[in-house]
Amino acid sequence: MTTYNLTYKPFGKYAVLIEWPPKIDENIFEDVIKFKNKIAKNNIEVLVDVINTYNSLTIIYNSTIKNIYSEILALKSIYKTSSVDNNIKNYCWNIPICYDQKFGIDLVEISTSKKISIDEIILRHSGAIYNVYFVGFLPGFLYLGGLDESLIFARKGKPRLLVEKGSVGIGGAQTGIYPQNSAGGWNIIGKSPISFFARLNKEPCFAKSGDKIRFVPVGLDEFEQLRSQVNLGSYKMERKLINA
Amino acid sequence: MLKVISSGFYTTIQDLGRFGYGDIGVPVSGAMDLYSAKLGNHILGNNHADAVIEITLSKFSCLFENQIIICVSGANLSPKLNGKMIALNTAINIDKGTILTFDKPVYGVRSYLAVKGGFKTQKVLNSRSFFREITDQFVIQKNDILPFEKFSSTIKKPFSSVKINKEHFNSKIIEVYKGPEFELLSKEQQEKLANTEFIISKDNSRMGYRLEELIPNDFQSMLTSAVLPGTVQLTPSGELIVLMRDCQVTGGYPRILQLSDIAINILAQKTTKNTFKFKVISI
Numbered sequence: 001m002t003t004y005n006l007t008y009k010p011f012g013k014y015a016v017l018i019e020w021p022p023k024i025d026e027n028i029f030e031d032v033i034k035f036k037n038k039i040a041k042n043n044i045e046v047l048v049d050v051i052n053t054y055n056s057l058t059i060i061y062n063s064t065i066k067n068i069y070s071e072i073l074a075l076k077s078i079y080k081t082s083s084v085d086n087n088i089k090n091y092c093w094n095i096p097i098c099y100d101q102k103f104g105i106d107l108v109e110i111s112t113s114k115k116i117s118i119d120e121i122i123l124r125h126s127g128a129i130y131n132v133y134f135v136g137f138l139p140g141f142l143y144l145g146g147l148d149e150s151l152i153f154a155r156k157g158k159p160r161l162l163v164e165k166g167s168v169g170i171g172g173a174q175t176g177i178y179p180q181n182s183a184g185g186w187n188i189i190g191k192s193p194i195s196f197f198a199r200l201n202k203e204p205c206f207a208k209s210g211d212k213i214r215f216v217p218v219g220l221d222e223f224e225q226l227r228s229q230v231n232l233g234s235y236k237m238e239r240k241l242i243n244a
Numbered sequence: 245m246l247k248v249i250s251s252g253f254y255t256t257i258q259d260l261g262r263f264g265y266g267d268i269g270v271p272v273s274g275a276m277d278l279y280s281a282k283l284g285n286h287i288l289g290n291n292h293a294d295a296v297i298e299i300t301l302s303k304f305s306c307l308f309e310n311q312i313i314i315c316v317s318g319a320n321l322s323p324k325l326n327g328k329m330i331a332l333n334t335a336i337n338i339d340k341g342t343i344l345t346f347d348k349p350v351y352g353v354r355s356y357l358a359v360k361g362g363f364k365t366q367k368v369l370n371s372r373s374f375f376r377e378i379t380d381q382f383v384i385q386k387n388d389i390l391p392f393e394k395f396s397s398t399i400k401k402p403f404s405s406v407k408i409n410k411e412h413f414n415s416k417i418i419e420v421y422k423g424p425e426f427e428l429l430s431k432e433q434q435e436k437l438a439n440t441e442f443i444i445s446k447d448n449s450r451m452g453y454r455l456e457e458l459i460p461n462d463f464q465s466m467l468t469s470a471v472l473p474g475t476v477q478l479t480p481s482g483e484l485i486v487l488m489r490d491c492q493v494t495g496g497y498p499r500i501l502q503l504s505d506i507a508i509n510i511l512a513q514k515t516t517k518n519t520f521k522f523k524v525i526s527i
Contacts, residue, residue, distance in 0.1 A: 009424050010527045012502040015472060017424050022467050049266035051470040053494060058470035060266065064505075068527060135269040136468065136494030139377065143468065179269075180377045197268070199368055199378050205268040 004031055006079065008072045013064040016071060020055040024145060028055050029133060033210040037088050038078050052209050053134050053143075092129065092212040094238035095177070095192055097168055098223035099125075103191035110153050110170070110187060122217055124148040125175070125189065132211040140179035140197025140205045144213060147175045159185035166191045168215070193227035194237070206237055245309050246359070248388040252304030252346065255384040256450075257363055259295045262371035262378070266493045272473055273373035274489050276354050276450060276512035278505075279412065280318030284358035287315045287335055287406055294362025295372040297384070299355045301515065304384075305345040308338045312395055313360040319352025319413070319513060334405040337398045351413045352513040361393045375490065416441075416520045418507045421527050423476060425498035428463055437500070437522055442484070446516045450490040453511065458482030463498050471495040474503035476522075486511060 004020050011017040018035070020028045032052050039050055039059065049060040065071050099122045101107055111118045130144040137143075147170065155171040160183065163169070167178045169186025178184060179196035198204050207213065218226065229235035248255075258281065261274025275281035275298055282292045297304075299321060316323045316332050323330050324345050330336055338344075346355060365372050368379050376382040384390070429437065436459055443456040460482045470493060471477070477485045477497035486503065487495075488511075501522060503511065514520065 010421070011424055011470075011499075012421055012472060012474060013504065013527065015470075017470070019424075019469075024467065048263045051266045051493060053469045054467050056467075056469045058472075060472070062263070134468075134494070135267060137269060137492055139265075139269040139271075141269055197377070204265070204270075204369065209267065 002027060002031065003079075004028065008075065010065070010068045011058060014062075015058055015060045016065070016068070016075060018057040018059070018075065022055055024054045024133075026131065026145075029131065029145075032057060034083050035079055036209070038081060038083065039075075040088065042078055051134070053136070054145075088210075089241055090208075090210045090212070090243045091239040092214060092242050093207055094214050094216050095194055096218045096223070096226055097126065097190045097192050097215045098218050098220060099190040100220050100223070102220065103167070104189045106187035107189050110151075110189070114150070114153070116150065121151065121189065124151055125170075126215040126217050128214075130175070130213045130215075132207050132209060132213060134209045135205060135207070138179055138182060138197075139199070142176055142196070142207055142213070144174065144176050147173055149173075151175075153187050155185040156187065157185075159183050163188065164191070166193065166196075168192060191223070193223055193230050194235075195230055212242060245392060246363075246390045247307045247309055248384055248386055248390070249305040249307055249343065250303055250345075251383070251385050251388075252299055252302030254300040254302065254450075255304050256298050256374040256382070257295050257365050257379075257384070257390070258298045258373045259362075259371055260293050261373055261489065262369050262375070265369050266470070269493055270369060270378065271375060271490050271492060273371065273375050273378075273450075275356065275373075276489050277318055277356070277509045279509040280354070280513075281356045281358070283333065283406065283408070284315045284317035284356045285362070287317070287333060288313060288358055288360050290358060290360065290362055294358065295365060297357040297363065297390070299346055299357065301349055301353050303345070303347060305343060306390075308340060308342045308344070310392075310394055311340050311398075312338050312392060313399055314338050314344070315358045317356045317358065319355040320350035321346040321352075321355045322348050322350060323355070331405045333408055335399050351410075353515045354512055359392045360395045364391045364393060412510060413513050415510055417523050418511055418520045419504045419525050420476065420501040420507060420522050421504065422524060423499040423501045424469075425463075425466070425478075426500050428461075428498055429459075429500060433459055433461065438524060439521075441519045441521055444514055444516055444518050444520075448516060450488055452488050452491055453486045453514075455484040455486070457484075459484060466496060466498060468494050468496045469499075471499060472502070474505075474508045475499045476501035476503065488512065 163184035171186035258275040
């Protein structure tokens with residue numbers, strides 16, 4: 001197993017930033033998540049939040065860090081401990097998406113510009129398994145990795161003032177779902193009936209960093225059925241354990 | 245409870261913020277000037293985490309429908325009870341039917357109205373701090389009813405005001421630590437950063453303050469990473485953005501500076517066209 005040469009930096013008086021080499025890389029990401037899980041396992045009480053991205057962990061404390069160097073030493077020794085079993089389970093989630101042009105308002109433009117048929121775009125977009133790298137930008141916005149390279153498409157020069165909640169977009173090499181109505185510059189190819197952020201739930205966002213996602217195409221009728229199930233609270237997410 | 249007569253320019257409910265949800269993209273929020281918000285609660289003998297009203301530079305006014313004890317702290321926006329000026333940073337008895345108004349700013353930008361026991365508005369993810377798509381409401385509106393618990397005792401007069409340090413409102417020095425990407429800056433850029441008197445642009449809000457003066461740079465874009473309230477980002481166009489309490493949890497611009505706790509509070513009391521200098525201090 002690779003261990004990386006990590007950099008540890010103070011980030012203000014309340015946080016420590018740990019960085020891996022600056023790359024979007026599955027092995028690096030796996031190591032980030034392993035370290036994050038070890039920190040969770042250590043049950044350090046003063047932690048408020050541990051936020052990971054592709055290649056970094058930011059550890060936020062609830063009060064000023066008295067001695068940053070001894071804190072960094074403590075973190076370094078946690079990194080060295082061997083990965084032990086932990087209770088953190090990661091899932092692969094099936095996310096229904098309706099790619100009908102009623103929602104996929106930029107499908108024609110992508111298809112024309114790339115000379116790929118709309119059916120083929122849908123096939124390639126729903127054929128991949130995506131890594132959930134982290135959640136940011138908006139509550140419940142998943143940063144996904146794994147978009148088919150042939151679908152990379154530059155974001156719009158001028159962002160739309162309103163992109164509807166649930167819209168699925170492609171922005172450059174990234175793809176993702178808008179968890180709420182928002183301004184946005186991504187090219188919209190479909191819509192999901194799923195709620196990515198249920199603010200009143202104990203766990204408002206079902207997915208977490210380290211999970212995976214598959215998009216499952218559904219038709220307009222099924223989309224409407226699923227949406228009413230979601231609204232009634234009777235929809236059950238399909239998921240599969242991936243690190244059993 | 246309290247009934248809002250005039251919402252003012254931008255008025256919200258705030259407490260210390262929402263912690264532990266950063267990894268699902270939820271901002272921290274909380275009172276912009278935490279020092280002043282805590283002071284108000286402290287004077288009333290409240291818990292520091294009790295919710296207060298944050299009033300921004302404006303003509304907020306309200307009617308108290310119950311007897312209560314209040315304290316106004318932070319900016320001096322000429323608070324008046326039934327038309328009569330009141331002292332800041334002082335516990336004040338309020339009778340049922342009293343009208344409290346805020347008017348012209350004398351100093352500062354954000355004023356805090358605390359009530360004995362705190363406001364009991366909706367709590368979502370362990371905080372009452374307003375935030376779009378988290379709380380039902382993200383800004384206080386005319387005719388809103390803001391609940392607080394009944395409290396029938398009064399404080400004995402005379403009650404003296406807590407003296408506050410005027411530097412909190414007048415200081416033009418914003419203390420900062422070096423941020424994670426500080427080392428990207430050349431000697432010249434560092435000097436420019438230290439010697440420039442920065443003007444706050446009109447684009448300033450609870451999410452962040454953009455500054456007018458530029459620091460030209462040719463930094464490569466970086467991979468998205470975590471940001472915190474008080475993080476200073478440098479954009480490719482040379483613009484500096486000081487992130488504030490409602491900032492997103494991640495960002496992709498180099499984080500060249502990080503404001504101290506006190507500096508965030510001091511900056512929260514400044515607005516468009518106000519000026520300041522950064523002073524880099526060691527951790």
